[in-house]
Amino acid sequence: MDEDVNTVASAFVNSAQEAFMFENGEALGKLFVFNERTVEILGSKLSTVEDFDQYVIIVADPIFAQFTATYLRYVRDKASQRPEDSHKILCKTTELFIAVLNSVQGPWLLPVVRSIALTQCVSAQTVHSLTGDAIAFTQSASLLLRLLIDLLSDNCPIESSKKLGALFVAGLLLRISLRTNAAPGAYASKALEVKSLWDTPAFSRRDRTSYSFWLGRYYLVCYYVDLARDQLEYAFNNCPGWHYHNKRVIMRHLFVANMIRGRLPSPRLLEKYDMEPVYSELVYHFRKGNLAGFQQALADNMDLFRSQGNFLILLERTKLLIYRNVLQRLRQIIGKTERSKVISYRDILAAFRVASQDPEMDVFEMESILSSLISQKLVHGFMFHHQKLLNLSLKAPFPPIMNAGKIKRR
Numbered sequence: 050m051d052e053d054v055n056t057v058a059s060a061f062v063n064s065a066q067e068a069f070m071f072e073n074g075e076a077l078g079k080l081f082v083f084n085e086r087t088v089e090i091l092g093s094k095l096s097t098v099e100d101f102d103q104y105v106i107i108v109a110d111p112i113f114a115q116f117t118a119t120y121l122r123y124v125r126d127k128a129s130q131r132p133e134d135s136h137k138i139l140c141k142t143t144e145l146f147i148a149v150l151n152s153v154q155g156p157w158l159l160p161v162v163r164s165i166a167l168t169q170c171v172s173a174q175t176v177h178s179l180t181g182d183a184i185a186f187t188q189s190a191s192l193l194l195r196l197l198i199d200l201l202s203d204n205c206p207i208e209s210s211k212k213l214g215a216l217f218v219a220g221l222l223l224r225i226s227l228r229t230n231a232a233p234g235a236y237a238s239k240a241l242e243v244k245s246l247w248d249t250p251a252f253s254r255r256d257r258t259s260y261s262f263w264l265g266r267y268y269l270v271c272y273y274v275d276l277a278r279d280q281l282e283y284a285f286n287n288c289p290g291w292h293y294h295n296k297r298v299i300m301r302h303l304f305v306a307n308m309i310r311g312r313l314p315s316p317r318l319l320e321k322y323d324m325e326p327v328y329s330e331l332v333y334h335f336r337k338g339n340l341a342g343f344q345q346a347l348a349d350n351m352d353l354f355r356s357q358g359n360f361l362i363l364l365e366r367t368k369l370l371i372y373r374n375v376l377q378r379l380r381q382i383i384g385k386t387e388r389s390k391v392i393s394y395r396d397i398l399a400a401f402r403v404a405s406q407d408p409e410m411d412v413f414e415m416e417s418i419l420s421s422l423i424s425q426k427l428v429h430g431f432m433f434h435h436q437k438l439l440n441l442s443l444k445a446p447f448p449p450i451m452n453a454g455k456i457k458r459r
């Protein structure tokens with residue numbers, strides 16, 4: 050058994066040294082892998098090795114030698130360690146890799162960058178889900194930030210520089226910032242800076258799509274709805290059709306951004322991406338102006354929407370829009386005549402009470418809702434407090450939500 054393990058460890062180190070010496074990033078990417086099955090198989094073959102330092106003596110670069118030895122220890126111990134202990138060794142491995150990356154020129158190490166950065170995110174999520182402790186996210190965010198800074202510091206032309214990995218790492222940094230509030234805003238801010246490189250043709254479609262998805266989600270959480278919709282639409286349109294699962298995930302968030310801007314999906318689209326009956330029920334209540342039904346549907350599926358980070362934005366940003374739909378339906382009932390531009394407070398209050406299932410709503414709360422609708426240009430009209438009337442504009446009293454109260458581009 051000792052001889053077999055010695056052979057495996059020696060072969061690995063020899064291959065790593067040769068690939069590093071000839072700057073063969075693809076070969077290194079195939080050696081330094083982090084997926085569960087490969088790590089399990091390799092770890093079982095290294096289980097009897099106590100000290101990897103004796104194997105890496107042949108490696109000329111001392112930093113790369115430390116990285117290789119630490120990676121092998123991570124692989125050997127992963128199956129027998131708690132996830133939080135394994136994550137600590139992974140963080141040490143990543144620190145050493147960043148030092149290696151800082152010492153070389155060119156993009157040839159990017160295959161390893163992708164593998165180790167993605168593993169940091171997955172490992173942090175695993176630890177957090179098991180322990181509830183956000184420290185793993187903080188550690189991973191710090192390392193990804195350092196990795197991103199190193200990639201961006203390469204001053205060579207982007208086609209032949211480490212910057213080619215910046216979109217991928219920045220997307221993962223945004224991903225971590227969405228998982229928990231442990232990641233300070235500085236982390237996300239650095240990831241947002243990378244957007245200036247987005248139009249560079251050198252970046253792959255995969256990296257653009259991935260970055261746009263996470264950037265769109267970040268904007269949505271920050272309530273920059275129009276910016277979020279633009280990014281999520283790009284991600285959805287550029288995600289290959291055979292990536293059904295990914296397109297479905299993107300569609301869930303795009304649904305939220307579009308609903309807040311007044312665009313609702315067709316039943317056929319919801320059926321195609323298996324989003325019924327939850328999302329179709331929201332669409333139904335939204336169109337009908339049934340605020341109580343909409344909020345009940347949200348509450349019934351709270352775990353789903355909270356896991357996506359969309360519960361609060363749906364709860365808060367749709368309320369006013371649903372009241373707008375109530376007012377619009379009330380005008381339709383009265384009829385589109387000269388007289389219909391004037392609606393009494395009594396009728397509006399009755400309609401709002403039915404929609405919200407709140408019989409105790411008073412005229413002051415109703416006036417507050419109307420004032421918000423008018424100030425945000427969701428409704429064109431005037432309020433007459435003493436006469437207790439709402440005077441709607443004859444021309445486009447209900448402008449398209451897409452054009453009303455639009456958030457300024459940043």
